[in-house]
Structure formats: structure tokens, C-alpha cells
Amino acid sequence: MHIRIHFESGVPVYLQIVQQVKSAAAGGTLLPGEPLPSVRNLAEELRVNRNTVARAYTELESEGVIETRQGAGCFLKATGSSPLTRSAREGRLNAEIDALIVQAHHLRIADAELKRLLAERLYRFRSSTSGTD
Amino acid sequence: MSTPAIDIQDLVYRYGRSEALHGLNLCVEPGECYGFFGRNGAGKTTTIKCLLNLLRPASGSVKVFGMDPSRQESEVKARLAYVPDFVAFYPWMSVREALDYQASFRSRWNSGLERSLLDQFRLSPDAPTSGLSKGQRTQLALIGAIAAEPDLLVLDEPTSGLDPLVRREFIQTIIGAYQDAAPGQRTVLVSTHLISEFEGLIDRFTVVDQGRAILTARADDARARFQRLRAEFEGEAPSASIFREARFVRHSGRSLELVVDSDAGPLLERLRSHGPVRVEEESLTLEEIFLNTVK
Numbered sequence: 001m002h003i004r005i006h007f008e009s010g011v012p013v014y015l016q017i018v019q020q021v022k023s024a025a026a027g028g029t030l031l032p033g034e035p036l037p038s039v040r041n042l043a044e045e046l047r048v049n050r051n052t053v054a055r056a057y058t059e060l061e062s063e064g065v066i067e068t069r070q071g072a073g074c075f076l077k078a079t080g081s082s083p084l085t086r087s088a089r090e091g092r093l094n095a096e097i098d099a100l101i102v103q104a105h106h107l108r109i110a111d112a113e114l115k116r117l118l119a120e121r122l123y124r125f126r127s128s129t130s131g132t133d
Numbered sequence: 134m135s136t137p138a139i140d141i142q143d144l145v146y147r148y149g150r151s152e153a154l155h156g157l158n159l160c161v162e163p164g165e166c167y168g169f170f171g172r173n174g175a176g177k178t179t180t181i182k183c184l185l186n187l188l189r190p191a192s193g194s195v196k197v198f199g200m201d202p203s204r205q206e207s208e209v210k211a212r213l214a215y216v217p218d219f220v221a222f223y224p225w226m227s228v229r230e231a232l233d234y235q236a237s238f239r240s241r242w243n244s245g246l247e248r249s250l251l252d253q254f255r256l257s258p259d260a261p262t263s264g265l266s267k268g269q270r271t272q273l274a275l276i277g278a279i280a281a282e283p284d285l286l287v288l289d290e291p292t293s294g295l296d297p298l299v300r301r302e303f304i305q306t307i308i309g310a311y312q313d314a315a316p317g318q319r320t321v322l323v324s325t326h327l328i329s330e331f332e333g334l335i336d337r338f339t340v341v342d343q344g345r346a347i348l349t350a351r352a353d354d355a356r357a358r359f360q361r362l363r364a365e366f367e368g369e370a371p372s373a374s375i376f377r378e379a380r381f382v383r384h385s386g387r388s389l390e391l392v393v394d395s396d397a398g399p400l401l402e403r404l405r406s407h408g409p410v411r412v413e414e415e416s417l418t419l420e421e422i423f424l425n426t427v428k
Contacts, residue, residue: 005333007332007333007356007416007418007419008356008415008416008417008418009415009416010356010357010360010415010416011357012353012357013333013352013353014353040309040313043309044305044309046333047301047305047332047333047334048333048334049166049308049312049333049334049335049336050309050312050313051164051165051166051312051317051336052333052336054317
């Protein structure tokens with residue numbers, strides 16, 4: 001897993017970490033049970049504040065993506081154990097999908113085209129990774 | 134909410150007839166890494182000196198962990214460490230003696246941390262302080278400041294005397310080592326005009342200009358708000374005058390560059406209505422935000 005911070009993206013730094021850990025987990029570059037870097041090491045590597053990394057890990061833990069083992073650090077959780085209900089999870093995803101639809105509208109991408117793009121990206125994402133899930 | 138580490142309200146300070154601070158406000162919560170940004174002469178050092186009771190304000194209130202530095206000076210000083218931009222040591226002392234001397238005023242002293250930082254910065258305990266470079270003096274002062282494990286670390290231009298190549302590394306090491314023992318509780322106030330080194334470290338900041346706080350924001354919020362839009366057109370770019378709400382506009386032939394400090398949406402929409410060939414959007418860094426607010 002390789003995390004990079006882009007300050008010029010305007011996305012809160014802790015959120016960039018959250019998104020990239022999730023993306024690594026979804027893409028198989030971080031496997032269930034694998035350890036995450038310590039708060040200290042990641043903060044040093046990214047040249048960010050430890051508070052920021054700690055906040056990202058807290059967020060990831062509350063979403064059930066990672067778990068903290070006393071004295072051993074943080075680990076990626078096995079999938080299928082999200083503490084959120086299905087409707088809560090779908091609600092979150094719906095918000096992202098709505099944003100995507102709005103963006104597509106402004107870029108003048110028709111609905112059929114958007115569906116095709118989504119299918120294509122899904123296919124590429126799954127075929128470029130180990131195919132876990 | 135817990136008692137702020139620093140709470141300054143309407144601070145006024147005068148040097149002779151000229152006012153150095155005109156009603157400055159600054160509030161730093163415990164555990165924050167707080168940037169205090171301003172040009173030389175903006176009032177940063179004067180503010181810090183009021184915190185330390187080195188200067189008496191003409192009016193306004195200054196509280197450090199709820200205490201008034203002018204009345205509870207020793208209690209305040211026991212909880213903070215201050216590293217000024219020019220550090221002086223007794224020239225006859227060695228590095229070891231200078232640290233022991235500082236430790237003698239402190240109730241806590243983390244010798245392990247002191248040793249590991251001396252190693253990391255390759256400072257020999259036997260070296261005479263009179264032979265240290267400006268950068269090494271700063272390093273020594275910082276080691277002394279964080280070995281005391283204060284609740285508040287006040288740094289005034291900590292990197293200004295350092296080699297640009299080591300600056301970033303070094304400040305990361307110091308602030309990281311300081312926060313390590315009690316994450317979420319160790320507060321840092323760093324005053325600087327060299328902002329890029331602190332980009333990722335700063336939780337919140339205040340820009341001070343001519344003795345006033347002109348911008349206070351969370352670093353993440355500020356980066357989300359301050360955006361640069363660059364648009365290229367096939368022909369002449371539309372006139373800059375139709376983008377009045379932009380903070381900054383540069384018009385040159387076919388391209389237009391705008392800086393906005395609020396929701397870029399409406400402006401972006403207007404820009405697009407002129408049919409640009411290309412539009413780019415990016416957030417400003419803290420340094421660019423600073424430069425855009427003080428000019």
C-alpha cells in the first residue's frame with residue numbers, strides 16, 4: 001500500500017488517507033489481516049501531523065475497515081463485518097453516486113454512456129487485482 | 134470544551150507611539166499544531182512575548198491554560214517551552230552543560246529523548262556551545278525544549294537559520310518526537326513565514342498582518358476554500374472585470390487565472406459559459422493562501 005497526499009486536491013488530509021486505505025483494501029494491495037503502518041511511521045513518511053493519521057485510523061475503525069489490536073497496531077479487517085447496517089452502507093454509497101451523476105451531467109455524459117463507463121471501470125478494477133471478494 | 138492552551142482576546146501592544154498589535158485574537162486548543170503566520174514585523178514575536186510575560190500588553194487579555202502570565206508567571210512557564218528565533222547559550226558551557234542547566238529549572242526531563250535527538254542531529258555533548266552554528270544552536274534549544282515535555286511548545290521562526298535541505302526533515306522529527314509521548318495533548322504554536330515546511334503538520338492557523346488576525350482557519354478547510362482556476366480560451370480570454378468576486382485575477386491573452394476564497398462553483402459556471410478550451414482547478418497550498426491574504 002502506498003499513500004500519497006495531494007494538498008492541491010483540496011480534500012482534507014485525513015480523508016485522503018481514509019480513501020486510499022479503502023482503495024488499497026478494495027484493490028487487494030492491502031489484504032485482510034495485514035498490518036497498517038504505525039501512526040508514527042505513516043505521519044513521518046507523509047510529513048503530516050500524527051493527529052491527522054490518528055484521525056484517519058479512528059475513522060477507518062469506526063467504519064469497520066480496520067481494527068486495533070491492543071499493543072500490536074492496526075490491521076485490515078476481514079470483509080463482511082461492517083458495523084454499519086446495509087441501508088446505512090447503501091445510503092453512503094448513494095451520496096457518492098449522486099455526486100457522480102451530477103458531475104456526468106456537467107460533463108455532458110449521457111446516462112447510457114455513464115452506465116457503460118461504470119461497467120468498464122468495474123471490470124478493469126476487478127481484473128487488475130487478485131480477484132478477492 | 135476544555136480550557137484553551139492559549140486564549141488571547143483583543144490584544145493591544147504599543148512600542149512607544151506606534152501600535153504593534155491592534156486587537157489581536159488567537160485561540161489554540163490543547164493538542165493542536167497551530168501555525169501563526171505573518172511577515173516579519175507583523176506582530177508574531179510581540180504576541181509571543183506577551184504570552185511569556187516578557188512584554189506587558191496595553192490592553193486585552195492573555196490566558197495560557199486559563200492562567201494570566203503576568204500574575205502566574207512561574208506556573209505558566211512550568212507548562213510551556215519557548216524557542217526564540219535567536220538562541221543564546223552561555224559561551225563557556227558545553228552542549229551537555231547547557232542541557233543540564235536547562236534541566237535544572239524543570240520538574241520533568243526526558244533523558245532518553247534528549248540522547249536520541251542528540252544522536253540524530255549529530256551533536257556532541259562535549260562540543261562547546263560557542264562553536265555551534267546557528268542551525269545547531271536551534272537544534273540544541275529545541276532538544277532542551279522538548280526534553281522538558283511541556284504541555285505547550287512555542288516556536289518562533291524555528292527553521293529560519295537552517296539549511297533548506299534539512300529543514301523539513303528536522304521539524305518533522307522535533308514535532309513528531311514531542312507529540313509522541315502524549316498524542317492529542319501536546320500543543321504546538323509555531324510562528325513562521327516559511328510556511329511550506331509545515332504544510333502537513335498544521336491543524337489550524339492564523340495569518341497575522343499589521344497586528345491583526347486577518348484569517349483563522351483549519352488547514353483542510355482553508356485548502357478546500359482557496360482555489361485556483363486556470364482557463365484557456367481559443368480566442369482572447371474574457372475580461373477580468375466580470376470576475377469581481379475573485380481574490381486575484383490574471384488575464385494574459387488567451388488564458389485567465391483566478392483565485393477564489395469561497396465556493397468556486399458559481400464562478401466556474403460563469404467561466405465555462407465563455408466556452409474555454411480547458412479549465413483546471415486546484416487548491417492553494419497554505420503558503421499560497423498566506424501570500425494571497427497578506428498582499
